[in-house]
Amino acid sequence: xxxxxxxxxxxxxxxxxxxxxxxxxxxxxxxxxxxxxxxxxxxxxxxxxxxxxxxxxxxxxxxxxxxxxxxxxxxxxxxxxxxxxxxxxxxxxxxxxxxxxxxxxxxxxxxxxxxxxxxxxxxxxxxxxxxxxxxxxxxxxxxxxxxxxxxxxxxxxxxxxxxxxxxxxxxxxxxx
Amino acid sequence: xxxxxxxxxxxxxxxxxxxxxxxxxxxxxxxxxxxxxxxxxxxxxxxxxxxxxxxxxxxxxxxxxxxxxxxxxxxxxxxxxxxxxxxxxxxxxxxxxxxxxxxxxxxxxxxxxxxxxxxxxxxxxxxxxxxxxxxxxxxxxxxxxxxxxxxxxxxxxxxxxxxxxxxxxxxxxxxxxxxxxxxxxxxxxxxxxxxxxxxxxxxxxxxxxxxxxxxxxxxxxxxxxxxxxxxxxxxxxxxxxxxxxxxxx
Numbered sequence: 001x002x003x004x005x006x007x008x009x010x011x012x013x014x015x016x017x018x019x020x021x022x023x024x025x026x027x028x029x030x031x032x033x034x035x036x037x038x039x040x041x042x043x044x045x046x047x048x049x050x051x052x053x054x055x056x057x058x059x060x061x062x063x064x065x066x067x068x069x070x071x072x073x074x075x076x077x078x079x080x081x082x083x084x085x086x087x088x089x090x091x092x093x094x095x096x097x098x099x100x101x102x103x104x105x106x107x108x109x110x111x112x113x114x115x116x117x118x119x120x121x122x123x124x125x126x127x128x129x130x131x132x133x134x135x136x137x138x139x140x141x142x143x144x145x146x147x148x149x150x151x152x153x154x155x156x157x158x159x160x161x162x163x164x165x166x167x168x169x170x171x172x173x174x175x176x
Numbered sequence: 177x178x179x180x181x182x183x184x185x186x187x188x189x190x191x192x193x194x195x196x197x198x199x200x201x202x203x204x205x206x207x208x209x210x211x212x213x214x215x216x217x218x219x220x221x222x223x224x225x226x227x228x229x230x231x232x233x234x235x236x237x238x239x240x241x242x243x244x245x246x247x248x249x250x251x252x253x254x255x256x257x258x259x260x261x262x263x264x265x266x267x268x269x270x271x272x273x274x275x276x277x278x279x280x281x282x283x284x285x286x287x288x289x290x291x292x293x294x295x296x297x298x299x300x301x302x303x304x305x306x307x308x309x310x311x312x313x314x315x316x317x318x319x320x321x322x323x324x325x326x327x328x329x330x331x332x333x334x335x336x337x338x339x340x341x342x343x344x345x346x347x348x349x350x351x352x353x354x355x356x357x358x359x360x361x362x363x364x365x366x367x368x369x370x371x372x373x374x375x376x377x378x379x380x381x382x383x384x385x386x387x388x389x390x391x392x393x394x395x396x397x398x399x400x401x402x403x404x405x406x407x408x409x410x411x412x413x414x415x416x417x418x419x420x421x422x423x424x425x
Contacts, residue, residue, distance in 0.1 A: 016195040017298050017365065024207045026197065026299040033217040034304075037224050038274040045228035046270055048235060049250045056237050 144168050189376030191369040195296055212292040220281040220294070228277070249277070253410060260414035264421055271311070272417075275304055276410040283364060283402035287395070295405075296365040298357065305357030308413045316420035327423035356412055360405050367398040 016022070148164050199211045227249070231242030239247055253276050257269045279295055286293025294300050316324040328345040330338055371394050377387035 015192055016197060017296070017361065019197070022197040022205050022213075023299040025205050025209060025211065026213050026294075026297055027303050028207045029211075029214045029217050030294070030300050030303050033221050034274055034278060036221045037278055038270060040221075040225055040229060041274055041277075042270045045232065045246070046250070046273070048232050049228075049247055052232065052235050052237070052239075052243075053247065053251075059237055 141168065141172070144172075189373055191372035191376075194292070194368060194372060195365065197297075213294055213297075216282070216285060216292045216294050219285055220278055223281040223285065224277045256411060257414055260411065261418045261421055265414065265417050268311075268315075268417055272410055272413055275308070275413060276406055279304070279360065279409050280403065280406035283406055284399075286364065286368070287398055287402060293364055293368060296361055296368060298361045301357035301361040302353070303357075304409070305353040305360075308356065308416060309353035312413075312416045312420045315417070316423060319421060320423055324420070324423050327419055331424075352416060356409065356416075360409050363401055363405050367394065367401055370394055371398065 145164060145168060148168060149161070152158075152164065197205060197211055197213055199205055199209045200215060201210060205211060227242065228246050231240075231246040234240055234243055236243060250273070253273050254266075254269060257265050257272055261268070282293065282295040282300075285291055286295065316327070320326075328342045328349070330341045330345065333341050371391055374387045374391040374394060378384050378391065380387075
């Protein structure tokens with residue numbers, strides 16, 4: 001294949017791939033290289049990488065399991081929180097109801113007491129008014145009696161005190 | 177990489193010299209000579225150690241960047257083996273992972289300018305290809321006995337067609353290691369040769385910008401090819417292994 005063209009163009013060396021004399025040499029060193037790589041891989045590299053990968057998978061699996069558990073616990077805690085909240089709300093409502101009832105009872109009692117006081121005072125006042133009216137009426141009768149007696153005397157009549165009283169009584173009844 | 181020279185207006189493009197096996201000391205190649213092959217294979221082994229051993233030395237639950245890359249590589253190939261061959265293929269994982277890492281690092285290291293690409297040599301890829309072929313064939317017979325031959329006897333096809341299919345299946349089975357190894361060496365060699373040709377054209381003033389732009393583009397493509405060829409070699413190994421473990425169609 002060696003062609004040296006006279007005008008200085010292409011010059012080709014024969015294919016070195018077909019120089020059979022170098023074959024044993026190449027095959028020998030290739031086998032040395034492959035055996036070396038195989039030995040290094042099987043004794044050091046592959047067990048080491050396999051161990052690292054297994055360890056990593058284990059770690060990941062454990063972490064996922066732990067995360068799963070934590071998630072479960074978080075859900076439980078949330079449930080407990082919800083329950084506590086609901087309980088507290090119910091309790092608060094109960095207390096509010098009780099307080100309302102207590103206040104209402106106190107209020108009712110106070111109202112009743114006030115009502116009783118008022119009616120007592122009113123009765124007392126009425127009694128006093130009646131008394132005053134009574135005494136006023138008595139005074140009026142006395143005054144009328146006296147006045148009538150005086151008038152009768154002034155007109156020159158003589159009247160029995162009892163008659164005058166009867167006449168007044170009749171008159172007062174007629175006006176009643 | 178650019179060893180094309182202008183000489184008297186002419187250009188000299190020599191895309192194949194980069195694949196030359198050269199002794200580092202002395203000038204003859206014997207089996208145990210330290211050559212550029214030895215050097216770049218050793219660098220590939222050191223790269224594997226750097227990534228898979230030094231990178232993971234922290235053994236951290238939360239990985240560092242290098243440990244993360246090592247774990248991703250491990251997981252990528254592990255899942256590939258598990259998905260393609262099933263659980264029972266996992267005991268071949270170290271073997272498949274060895275091939276993957278070697279091809280990947282050899283391809284990527286080969287993209288360093290002035291470097292030597294060990295996977296561009298058919299001698300190297302053929303050893304790996306035929307290695308897979310023999311392992312798969314032996315595993316197939318050990319696991320299934322003569323039942324492994326049912327791989328070639330397509331029981332779902334009409335009876336009359338089966339002998340024909342058996343011949344085709346048999347030929348395709350024996351072509352596997354050839355295609356398996358030539359694919360890798362061919363792809364890597366072609367890409368590197370094309371880059372060298374572009375580098376040669378970069379010496380001509382007028383087309384230099386185009387040639388350099390082309391080189392950048394091809395370099396990107398080659399980086400992709402470096403990974404894809406490692407992936408393809410590995411997944412084909414898995415597919416062949418699946419045939420050996422479960423030969424029934």
